[in-house]
Amino acid sequence: MxxxxxxxxxxxxxxxxxxxxxxxxxxxxxxxxxxxxxxxxxxxxxxxxxxxxxxxxxxxxxxxxxxxxxxxxxxxxxxxxxxxxxxxxxxxxxxxxxxxxxxxxxxxxxxxxxxxxxxxxxxxxxxxxxxxxxxxGQRFDVEMINRMTKEMTGEERFRYWDLFTDEEGVALMDRNVESVLSLMHASPEVMAANLGPKDKTREWVAAGRIAQSHFFGDETSSYFKDKVAVFREGGWTGPTNWYKALRKNLSWEDEKNxxxxxxxxxxxxxxxxxxxxxxxxxxxxxxxxxxxxxxxxxxxxxxxxxxxxxxxxxxxxxxxxxxxxxxxxxxxxxxxxxxxxxxxxxxxxxxxxxxxxxxxxxxxxxxxxxxxxxxxxxxxxxxxxxxxxxxxxAAPSSVLRCPRDQAFKGVRHEIWTRTATILSTFTAAAVRGHRLPTDLSHWVSACVIHVIRHNEAFAKSEVQRLCSESHNKAFSRARNARLIMSNTIPNMASDDDKPYCIWYPDVASEETYRRLAKRYPDMRYVVGRACAVAGYAGLYDELGLLPEISIAEEARDNFSNEGSKAIFDTIMRQPVCCEILDDYSRSSHPDRPNSPAFMNGKHYFNIAEDYNIDETSSEKTNNEELAPEHIALFYTPLLSHLPTTNKDALILMAAYEGNIERYVRLRRPKMLHDEHAAVLRGIYHNTTFAKWWYLQEIDPSNRSIRTAALARFIMVNDLSHVTPSSPSKHQVPAMIWWPLIPEEETLKELVRRRPDMKLQVAMACIAGDYRALWEDLAPQPCSELWDQARQAQTRSWPNSPNRNYYVDYLEQNAKEMRCDIADLRTNSECEDAAVRNKEPTTTWLDSGIYAHDFALMDSNPDEDVYSTTGQANAASWELLICSSEEMRRRAREENGLRLYDD
Missing domain, CATH: 3.40.50.1820 (Alpha/Beta hydrolase fold, catalytic domain)
Incomplete structure (x- = not known):
């Protein structure tokens, strides 16, 4: 240069x-x-x-x-x-x-x-x-991305963010600059094994490992040495602050609109x-x-x-x-x-x-x-x-390009999204059945499955060879479903070849379903489900099925069809129903009926195995509004049979409130987008919910749930789960003083067992005004303690700290240390929990309740007090729930309104 x-x-x-x-x-x-x-x-x-x-x-x-x-x-x-x-x-x-x-x-x-x-x-x-x-205009959620990549590829690909956004991790990087840089320039194989998966980057850097990268030959070795020298001098705090700002969504207010x-x-x-x-x-x-x-x-x-x-x-x-x-x-x-x-x-x-x-x-x-x-x-x-x-x-003299007068809307770095944009951009040929793609990665495979189900000619083309040779039996199941819906009974050699959904996008004739049930008796219940969709009441009666609850729900959803109504009435006349079909696992268990069973909205929207993928949206989604007449489900006892509704909002609120009975009944095998954040809030506010979760087998990627439960235990003065070595320093809670404050004796014992929690204990001392323990701790000034002590009300003017014993203490110690109180170093994630108003309310009355991604997490304007990647806040839902029918009606008419706005 x-x-x-x-x-x-x-x-x-x-x-x-x-x-x-x-x-x-x-x-x-x-x-x-x-x-x-x-x-x-x-x-x-x-x-x-x-x-x-x-x-x-x-x-x-x-x-x-x-x-x-x-x-x-x-x-x-x-x-x-x-x-x-x-x-x-x-x-x-x-x-x-x-x-x-x-x-x-x-x-x-x-x-x-x-x-x-x-x-x-x-x-x-x-x-x-x-x-x-x-x-x-979208909140950044690295935890969600990691969950998605694990679902798609079997590996979390962005766990290195945990190291980059952790103060101890950054200090570790400062001590091992060459190790960090060599990993960032390693071969793809080394990077894949040590950069994305959980804790691998931290282990690599802590061990001081150096990758022998083939990206640096003799003439570039001096470049690498110069780069190491630059980062040794400047350190990693500045570069990793980009990741911290992203993870904390510090730019959200600037970019949301x-x-x-x-x-x-x-x-x-x-x-x-x-x-x-x-x-x-x-x-x-x-x-x-x-x-x-x-x-x-x-x-x-x-x-x-x-x-x-x-x-x-x-x-x-x-x-x-x-x-x-x-x-x-x-x-x-x-x-x-x-x-x-x-x-x-x-x-x-x-x-x-x-x-x-x-x-x-x-x-x-x-x-x-x-x-x-x-x-x-x-x-x-x-x-x-x-x-x-x-x-x-040469530089090309002509280019393949979008017209300059059209807004560019397609290319996005949402590589995990499930939208038609990706379809039309990358896989349109597959969706339309023009040809079989050579790359059958996750979402392209979903496109192939989709078009097999929708296109009989495609299902009878070269797809036959794919179905016979591929280890992914979803292709074979999709093809067999298409043949059945086209009134052809396929040869299905194994259970893995048998489709679960045989009624979408089309229904077969009644006679086809009759022959299918006769040839494959173990498919009688999915045939019964198809009868509920098509209204084949006569065939349903012939099958002699137990009163299966998902068939009843399917019949109820097609109530305008007289045959479907007749099937529903037949089932509901029985004294008890059972559960044999499982949408979540796409399986049938006629030999193990679960009884009694009730209509509980146990729909999983991937029974066709194509993730509802299409070039246009033609079906209802979970993002739709909860019907106004069903808002009462939030504050009335749930009926044995849940009405036809989008229960996602009910799941989130049950988790948010820590209501075990509701949550266990309503939840699905896989968490909703905001559910993890709602669970954390529920754990912090409900001891029984915390205990229940602590006893569950929790996926390591959700270890923050166990951490939250431990915080609740500490707040009710239980330290039986805390030892000098357990949990690890990366799993101790950051906030242990809200919504409850532990006793001073509990905090004193906690810091004796775990000196690495001195900061949390000091912040709890401020919340509980435990001056004796505070003086024993003699904490050094830092930004978390400063924010906790002054409790500035940022929404009023003038914005000045509240004068108290702890503010005076910190100012005096900072003065003795000859440092500016405004430049105190941030030491941990505890700082987000130092805000005065940890759960802001709202005066904006929404027009309805929607359970789309970020429905709860987007509504929190401040940081995450639970030290994760997004705090759940149901303030807008709670306001709507409390409002009168008249106010709800006005909000719907005006598409939301601001209360008390003179």
């Missing part, structure tokens, strides 16, 4: 930025803004910057806040998107740059996603490298060998890989050439060309009848602003561009290929 001019800009009295800048050779060339990720700095872009400058482009590459030569504030609040965006805008102003092409890599892509929306006029186009466009659309040209780039954002998990490669440069690992910008020791395949970094694409998501020209491409295939070329194309072309080895590129995308032109190492790859 010595050849590129660097500058220092003083943004404020405490914040300065170092950045590298070079003006374009002429006004026809744009300036490219590079935003690096973790653990990086502007220096990581050195090869690209040098090359782009040689072509005439302008470049601007700052060390972002917390990195390199830029300031590194300790407070995560300094790392909110709005503040950092203003910093970059100030740099653009200082360099008199009106509009640039923004390039973001890794966390830099998240930053670019927000920077654009704060300053849209400053961008000509956007490039997202390795991490796609992060749609604003932010636009989601991008209205400039966009290029999305992914790495096929990056285990954290593996492109093979997102799309059928036949349609997604429009153009490919051989994968170079997570950090594509490093090195000139090296060999992968696993297969001796030569790889070449893309730094010596403007064409920096690794994998572009979109549709190739060979795919017909698809929606407009949502990604633009382009490079860092002036085509983004109708500017002239540079005459200089960049050179690269011929092996680095896939041979199918020009065939798959004739709209893109490249220089002729040859067998020599001097083959040219």
């Amino acid at each position: 010595d050849s590129i001019r660097s500058k220092i800009l003083q943004i404020s009295p405490t914040i300065s930025y170092k950045y590298y800048v070079s003006k374009p050779s002429t006004s026809s060339f744009p300036t490219v803004l590079f935003l690096h990720g973790f653990p990086s700095s502007a220096a990581d872009f050195a090869p690209q910057l040098t090359h782009l400058i040689s072509l005439g482009y302008g470049i601007l590459a700052p060390d972002l806040l917390g990195y390199g030569g830029t300031s590194k504030p300790h407070d995560p609040q300094e790392y909110v998107w709005r503040t950092m965006s203003a910093h970059i805008a100030a740099i653009l102003d200082a360099e008199s740059l009106d509009a640039v092409v923004g390039v973001g890599h890794d966390l830099g892509s998240w930053f670019l996603s927000r920077l654009y929306h704060f300053y849209p006029s400053r961008f000509r186009g956007l490039v997202f490298l390795d991490v796609g466009y992060a749609v604003p 932010m636009k989601k659309e991008l209205e400039v040209s966009v290029l999305v780039v992914g790495c096929g060998r990056d285990e954290m954002t593996n492109t093979s998990k997102l799309a059928d490669t036949a349609t997604a890989k429009i153009s490919t440069v051989d994968e170079v690992g997570q950090y594509w910008m490093i090195g000139t050439g090296f060999s992968d020791p696993n297969n001796q395949t030569p790889y070449y970094a893309a730094y010596n060309r403007t064409y920096v694409v690794v994998t572009v998501f979109g549709h190739g020209a060979d795919v017909s009848n698809v929606a407009d491409s949502v990604a633009e295939l382009a490079c860092l070329s002036p085509t983004w602003n109708a500017l002239s194309t540079p005459t200089t072309t960049s050179k690269a080895p011929s092996t680095s561009v896939a041979s199918k590129t020009t065939a798959a995308v004739p709209a893109v032109t490249t220089s002729p290929q040859s067998n020599s190492s001097s083959s040219a790859v």
